[in-house]
Amino acid sequence: MSGAADLSSFGLGSDSFITVLTGAGVSAECGIPTFRGAGGLWRTYRAEELARPEAFREDPRLVWEWYDYRRGICAGKQPNPAHHAITRLDEKVSDFLLITQNVDNLHGRAGTRRLVELHGNLFRARCLDCGAVTSDLPVPLPEIPPHCTCGGMLRPDIVWFGEALPEKAIREASEASRDCDLMVVAGTSAVVQPAASMPLLAKQAGAHVIEVNPDPTPLTPYVDLHLEGKAGEVMPGLVDSILELTSP
Numbered sequence: 502m503s504g505a506a507d508l509s510s511f512g513l514g515s516d517s518f519i520t521v522l523t524g525a526g527v528s529a530e531c532g533i534p535t536f537r538g539a540g541g542l543w544r545t546y547r548a549e550e551l552a553r554p555e556a557f558r559e560d561p562r563l564v565w566e567w568y569d570y571r572r573g574i575c576a577g578k579q580p581n582p583a584h585h586a587i588t589r590l591d592e593k594v595s596d597f598l599l600i601t602q603n604v605d606n607l608h609g610r611a612g613t614r615r616l617v618e619l620h621g622n623l624f625r626a627r628c629l630d631c632g633a634v635t636s637d638l639p640v641p642l643p644e645i646p647p648h649c650t651c652g653g654m655l656r657p658d659i660v661w662f663g664e665a666l667p668e669k670a671i672r673e674a675s676e677a678s679r680d681c682d683l684m685v686v687a688g689t690s691a692v693v694q695p696a697a698s699m700p701l702l703a704k705q706a707g708a709h710v711i712e713v714n715p716d717p718t719p720l721t722p723y724v725d726l727h728l729e730g731k732a733g734e735v736m737p738g739l740v741d742s743i744l745e746l747t748s749p
């Protein structure tokens with residue numbers, strides 16, 4: 502389905518603040534398994550079992566093997582038309598922010614600059630001892646678990662279940678959710694908090710919310726428009742429709 506839509510009733514103009522919230526579904530057409538879809542398994546584990554601080558404490562090697570496996574998958578993929586469509590919004594809309602739950606770095610590689618990574622990034626790691634953050638770890642890792650130049654063990658710079666999101670990311674994303682005129686929610690099952698509450702924050706603050714997903718989600722009953730389809734097929738047309746209304 503094309504994403505071209507009649508948004509004339511949304512009252513959008515050149516001064517509109519446009520936000521986009523993305524989840525793993527936006528990267529599905531790159532061949533990256535989503536979390537809760539069929540491909541969400543690795544060996545015999547589910548993401549929720551390994552993406553936890555307790556799992557890392559118990560077996561840092563196993564958790565790093567999982568992350569290195571995912572780093573290898575993502576490093577070999579290219580952004581898809583959905584990533585590029587979002588970058589077009591970033592380049593052409595004066596007031597814009599992408600809020601992503603994704604850690605695959607594909608939005609950054611597609612050239613989107615105004616983005617908040619709620620859950621961190623697969624290609625960054627943080628030292629447990631000195632706190633230094635590095636983005637220079639080779640793919641695949643030469644040693645598992647990797648160590649910092651200070652000798653401390655590195656952990657993925659990822660927000661695990663039960664961990665607080667980075668303060669700055671939460672603040673920026675929540676403010677944008679409350680201030681925006683339109684939020685496009687693409688490729689998320691809308692179950693993981695606090696991200697899943699952000700479209701409701703936007704709606705309650707008076708924004709219009711558009712959902713792009715082949716399937717309904719818990720958010721669907723609350724959105725102004727649900728475009729049923731794959732993000733790579735829907736987003737380019739939807740972005741065209743938005744830019745028609747917001748271009749000066």
Ligand code: BV8
Nearest residue numbers: 524525526535536537602662663688689690693694731732
């Ligand atoms: C926090 C990094 C508090 C890891 C991720 C009960 C028990 C325990 C905890 C909780 C609980 N209830 C609530 C919680 C909190 C918990 C939570 O929400 N759990 C859920 C599962 C119920 N949240 C947390 O723990 C968060 N922290 O609350 O901290 C706190 C406060 C102060 C001090 C201490 C603590 C932390 C959450 C972050 C977890 N980390 N990622 C890693 O990647 O390894 S979350 C992980 O899920 C990914 O980031 C992913 O993005 C995210 C959400 O999943 P989706 O992106 O939506 O992906 P999913 O597979 O689910 O869905 C894909 C969708 O795409 C589907 O709808 C599908 O239809 C669609 N799709 C498929 N193909 C396409 C498509 N759409 C478009 N196009 C396509 N082609």
Ligand code: ZN
Nearest residue numbers: 628631649651
């Ligand atoms: Zn260190």
